[in-house]
Amino acid sequence: xxxxxxxxxxxxxxxxxxxxxxxxxxxxxxxxxxxxxxxxxxxxxxxxxxxxxxxxxxxxxxxxxxxxxxxxxxxxxxxxxxxxxxxxxxxxxxxxxxxxxxxxxxxxxxxxxxxxxxxxxxxxxxxxxxxxxxxxxxxxxxxxxxxxxxxxxxxxxxxxxxxxxxxxxxxxxxxxxxxxxxxxxxxxxxxxxxxxxxxxxxxxxxxxxxxxxxxxxxxxxxxxxxxxxxxxxxxxxxxxxxxxxxxxxxxxxxxxxxxxxxxxxxxxxxxxxxxxxxxxxxxxxxxxxxxxxxxxxxxxxxxxxxxxxxx
Numbered sequence: 001x002x003x004x005x006x007x008x009x010x011x012x013x014x015x016x017x018x019x020x021x022x023x024x025x026x027x028x029x030x031x032x033x034x035x036x037x038x039x040x041x042x043x044x045x046x047x048x049x050x051x052x053x054x055x056x057x058x059x060x061x062x063x064x065x066x067x068x069x070x071x072x073x074x075x076x077x078x079x080x081x082x083x084x085x086x087x088x089x090x091x092x093x094x095x096x097x098x099x100x101x102x103x104x105x106x107x108x109x110x111x112x113x114x115x116x117x118x119x120x121x122x123x124x125x126x127x128x129x130x131x132x133x134x135x136x137x138x139x140x141x142x143x144x145x146x147x148x149x150x151x152x153x154x155x156x157x158x159x160x161x162x163x164x165x166x167x168x169x170x171x172x173x174x175x176x177x178x179x180x181x182x183x184x185x186x187x188x189x190x191x192x193x194x195x196x197x198x199x200x201x202x203x204x205x206x207x208x209x210x211x212x213x214x215x216x217x218x219x220x221x222x223x224x225x226x227x228x229x230x231x232x233x234x235x236x237x238x239x240x241x242x243x244x245x246x247x248x249x250x251x252x253x254x255x256x257x258x259x260x261x262x263x264x265x266x267x268x269x270x271x272x273x274x275x276x277x278x279x280x281x282x283x284x285x286x287x288x289x290x291x292x293x294x295x296x297x298x299x300x301x302x303x304x305x306x307x308x309x310x311x
Contacts, residue, residue: 003047008034009109040257049073254283
């Protein structure tokens with residue numbers, strides 16, 4: 001087995017640095033939690049493929065081209081003739097407050113099927129499968145695809161990572177909890193913010209409960225307040241790196257890519273958290289979901305401090 005498989009929806013994105021309703025200059029790019037993680041892992045030197053569906057349209061071609069250019073495998077990407085590539089718009093009404101507008105209901109990404117995901121898993125035989133709580137919220141077939149992929153991966157001895165990534169505009173907390181708890185028997189590593197943990201467990205202290213129920217690692221993120229990793233051996237805390245935040249969108253995906261990179265490299269939980277914190281710090285220092293994600297040789301740059309010119 002080798003590499004990583006991610007499953008989800010990627011969208012064309014439009015980003016403005018002021019109010020979107022005022023018009024003006026905008027940046028066209030690609031966005032999607034799972035594809036962000038795939039790009040982050042590829043930049044850190046790992047073999048990774050993305051499974052998803054795009055429309056037979058120019059935004060779909062943009063997604064394919066971007067992922068290929070970033071070293072992400074697109075051999076499992078399907079084009080849907082009768083559906084459009086999803087679209088997302090970001091604007092900033094004030095500094096580091098980002099507003100998101102979705103145009104994805106009925107998109108090509110929502111037509112993802114269990115059969116194609118399990119087939120991709122069988123063909124790729126990855127070391128790790130990365131899922132999020134966004135994909136099952138897209139449609140009934142995407143939910144079935146997520147469940148089937150997690151079950152098949154676990155049965156094949158593939159490590160399954162799940163980032164809760166709750167999106168209130170896509171589904172309710174009750175619906176999210178029902179599906180995400182169904183996935184838990186097949187999940188090895190969970191990523192969640194403090195306010196997402198109750199979606200996984202109703203216990204007063206969710207992390208110990210999840211460990212008792214078979215999850216091997218519970219990674220709890222708190223943005224600028226750092227992150228904790230809970231395992232049966234104990235808990236570790238890692239503060240966030242002190243950097244100037246330009247745009248916090250994508251920071252969670254950057255953190256996940258850094259952490260999973262550490263997993264693939266066999267690092268200890270403490271060093272995994274360190275690499276995750278570094279990846280997140282790079283991401284928030286520039287605009288864009290993934291554009292500022294580091295390569296492996298970049299990881300030590302933050303140790304130099306601010307204002308240094310490398311000549």
